[in-house]
Amino acid sequence: MVSRMRVIVLVLVALLVSACGTTTPTTAPTAAPAAGEAAPAPAPAQTLRYAFGGGPVGGVFQVYADVLSLIIKEKVPGVDITAEGTGGSAENLRSVNAGDRQFGIVYSGDVALGALGQLPDDTAVYDKVMPVAPLYGGVAHLVVSEKSGINSVEDLVGKRIALGNAGSGAALSAERYFKALGLFDKIKIEYLGYSQAAAAMADGQLDGFWVLAGFPNASVREAAAATKIKLIDIYTPAAAAGFFDQYPFYSKRALTGGAYDGVPNDVLSFQDTALWVANASVPESIVYQALKAVYLEGGLDRLREAHPSAKEMGLDVGITGIANKLHPGAVKFWTEQGVQIPDELK
Secondary structure, three states: OHHHHHHHHHHHHHHHHHHHHOOOOOOOOOOOOOOOOOOOOOOOOOOEEEEEEOOOOOOHHHHHHHHHHHHHHHHOOOEEEEEEOOOOHHHHHHHHHHOOOOEEEEEHHHHHHHHOOOEOOEOOOOOOEEEEEEEEEEEEEEEEEHHHOOOOHHHHOOOEEEOOOOOOHHHHHHHHHHHHOOOHHHOEEEOOOHHHHHHHHHOOOOOEEEEEEOOOOHHHHHHHHHOOEEEOOOHHHHHHOOHHHHOOOOEEEEEOOOOEOOEOOOEEEEEEEEEEEEEOOOOHHHHHHHHHHHHOOOHHHHHHHHOHHHHHOOOOOOOOOOOOOOOHHHHHHHHHOOOOOOHHHO
16 A cells, blocks of 8 residues: 555656646747737937038038038938038137037148147147048138229238138138238238128228138128129239248139129139048048048039039049048048048048
């Protein structure tokens, strides 16, 4: 009897052990979605929020910043970018260098001198600003009213001249120019944006104003429509003073006759190159994709619709006008396009 009971107990134990071996685990594995049921979406990638430094409202810098920002936002995944109005080249140089803005437009001369700590009254070194592409030639204009009696640069002594917004590329270029000619302290200088200056000259509050912008410039046209104007030859006296030896990033250019009312003939001037720049910390892939969107995916057509100076852009132009190290994303893009990049710019 006892032996029989022991057999029954052993059988029950074996059944219990077997049952335990097939028990469902406490934590079940993740089940695959049922047929027809959507799989859970992956966590979204972090959006990069960038700022693009432009310029004064209505200026060419701002036009380019607006259009480039729209192109980047539409074509480069994961980037939300906004164009911001600024004082212009110098402000963009400083804010992009600091990382407050990731992209901007800065004149080549300001990038070159800023990297050396040689900006006027500013010895800070701005070495985190890296060129991406040249945009257009910013052409210097010295616009004066006919009634001012100004016929040459030497006639500016004692006259009221606006140089652009304080801290702008125009104001910096004018300061370099007039100091090189020994006139900076002999002119009654004001700092006004182009449109304000055009209106003030028409009202007789200014004798003239300085512009560094894409050609032709809307504010110069505004001035010509409101009063009789002259454009002054600024190239000839600059060459005689050694200005271009001191600042080799400037190059000769003519203000084409007929572009402005009352100015039928070409007038000699010079230009700097407006550069699209990026902070060094912007990922290589972002800059590369942005350049592809502009140059290979229809962006140039949009820029040319926005401003006629964009006709100066193109793959054939390459990196003309750039004197500082390119952003790595730009090195990759331009190399793929067959552009020979000097070692010092890589």
